[in-house]
Amino acid sequence: MAEGPTINTIARHAGVSIASVSRVLNGLPTREETVRRVLRAAEELGYVPNSVARSLKSRRTNQVAFAMADIGNPVYLAMVREIQPVLRAAGYRLLLHSTDADVADELDVLRGLGERYVDGLIMSPLRVTEGHLRALAAARAPVVVIGSVPEGAGVDNVRADSRTGVRLALDHLYGLGRRRVAFVNGPADTVPGAARAAAYREALEALGLPYDEDLVEVGDFYREDGARAVQALLDRAGDVDALMCANDLIALGALDVLRRAGRRVPEDVAVVGMDDTDLAAVAWPSLTSVSLGSARRGRAAAELLLDRLENGEREPRVVTVEPRLAVRASTVGVREAEERDEALRTGRAPRTGRAQRTEEAVQAAEAPAGEVAGDAGEGLR
């Protein structure tokens, strides 16, 4: 671990000043001969520029941080997977913070921006408190928040559209003839929890279905909690014919419980998850799930941040990502799910009238206010 050569070492070796070395290495106009000597010395010594020193002078670190609750959650994972290549292509390194959704931790990260170890931050808090808003306002570097933040918070914001998402799912279930659609939610004091609860009520109303408290159960966003919640639901309201779950993990828990209870999915109870994680496709029966576009949200956030880093001041933007419904066996049955799969693979439309009908539900509804991000494939603007 010998001390590496610096610009000084090279200057001495090449018999020039450090200024010349710097100029050559940065491609500024220099006499041919000097260029040769410097490059030669740099090559011989295996010189690598010290990024810390460079950062100190340039006030840029070429690093960006992503702070999320838990890297183990497939939703955040999907985000990281998109964020990483976007940043990388722009020459930024990615730094990861796992905060366990701990508010104090998240605030620490925001304050930590003062240390200037990153040029910007993408953050996806589960809860947004007063403290968050204050810290965001005082942040010493650009921040993009994934997850709704009040207007006027002064930060770029990428939003999912739970409202439309839940609506898609309930329309789909309604179309399949389900009328007792229960809702298994995560904590009501989280951003997604609150949004999805409201969305559920709204969607019921739009469909002319009554809101029945007995059909709503709250746990946490994990498989075990989901299982417990669903068990409670079944005990209380045995006649449910569909479960809308606030994320895929809860839905997996639901599948466990239903299987154990001898209820067939989807014949007796249809199940819809949310987030459309990798797990949904692997589960059995494969899980119909509302995609809230985690990947697209990640990409949009990265692009917003890059834009801000390059173009400096400008009005904060809000980008909303359209949800989609990924229809699989847990609502339409194994047979049709396979047909759909096949159709997707071969690029043809599914055959049956029933498939046709539910296909309509895949159409995303009106976009809400704000910009709307397009396909994952296309860029931001």
Add this chain to the structure above:
Amino acid sequence: MAEGPTINTIARHAGVSIASVSRVLNGLPTREETVRRVLRAAEELGYVPNSVARSLKSRRTNQVAFAMADIGNPVYLAMVREIQPVLRAAGYRLLLHSTDADVADELDVLRGLGERYVDGLIMSPLRVTEGHLRALAAARAPVVVIGSVPEGAGVDNVRADSRTGVRLALDHLYGLGRRRVAFVNGPADTVPGAARAAAYREALEALGLPYDEDLVEVGDFYREDGARAVQALLDRAGDVDALMCANDLIALGALDVLRRAGRRVPEDVAVVGMDDTDLAAVAWPSLTSVSLGSARRGRAAAELLLDRLENGEREPRVVTVEPRLAVRASTVGVREAEERDEALRTGRAPRTGRAQRTEEAVQAAEAPAGEVAGDAGEGLR
């Protein structure tokens, strides 16, 4: 984004020198009065120390990088999940590199250590080339490699034990009466690919089973490739009664193909995956899988690196993590898998003699040379 206060600003405000400010902030002995003035000024101005400047002076960045092929692969994810908290507890930030298993990229990362933007690196290359060894030898910061690297490479090394792992799986299958056990591998020029191929031959031999080329198929470590490979296998050797897959993704592909071919799992064909990722538990039927201890390897790597960062020079160490077999429905059937689950939950041993027998296979075999890491729970030494 106003320019933040520096140590100079504080010095002026408090009417002292920058040296005093630094001393106070670092807790060096100082007169009471000065301490008060400095702290007051720092508080008022909302001072946050600049970590870049600090790094330049101290030659430490308090950052560590983890370079892996693809953050989307659950194996690496499991590692990150363990690495992150360990590093964090020691005050290090985690930086992520996704190299797509591209050799040039990996070498770039190693060379990049000369930029001194991190204090150390954990790297998990899929292939280890001559170039890797050279770059490792020349690395300007401590590196821990996850994945076998030749003795004498001079780096700390955390290894899986594929040999024992495959052996556990084949013993298990043999115990269930399977005799035509096929092997679906990933590319032979990767470290795990090569290790697992050798392990398969060895395990067969130990069981007195013949090695049949027709029973071996090579694809890539992904679901689609696995499916293709298994299809080819079935076309060629319809009488296989078990599939040993070189990772879980391949095994998932195998489940797809078998289902489509109308082969029951495990009645007609038993399937074993490898890595015991989250997907294995979710799949249907749930997937028996050899855990190579991704989580434990991640943790061990982080601890090795920390140890080296704190204690400086010392002989490179090799840590080998013991494999285990997670027995699930894809080999023993849904019924028994559920019983095992239940037993695990209630902490009692499973009932049936058959369960008893396969339980023995769960015992890890002799540990190979080198240190052996214990449970995920316990520390390194």
Add this chain to the structure above:
DNA sequence: ATCCCATCCGTAAACGTTTACAGAGCCAGT
């Protein structure tokens, strides 16, 4: 020969810290 301008390069300052060193002030001991 003189002057001007262009080109190239070196000196030095700056980025924000930490820290070696020495000076200032003070008290106690003679």
Add this chain to the structure above:
DNA sequence: ACTGGCTCTGTAAACGTTTACGGATGGGAT
């Protein structure tokens, strides 16, 4: 009153870059 030693603080250098500025050199125009 002087000295020695202690405590506290300020000055300055250093970490490895980038860059403003001005000096040196040389060539062409007068």
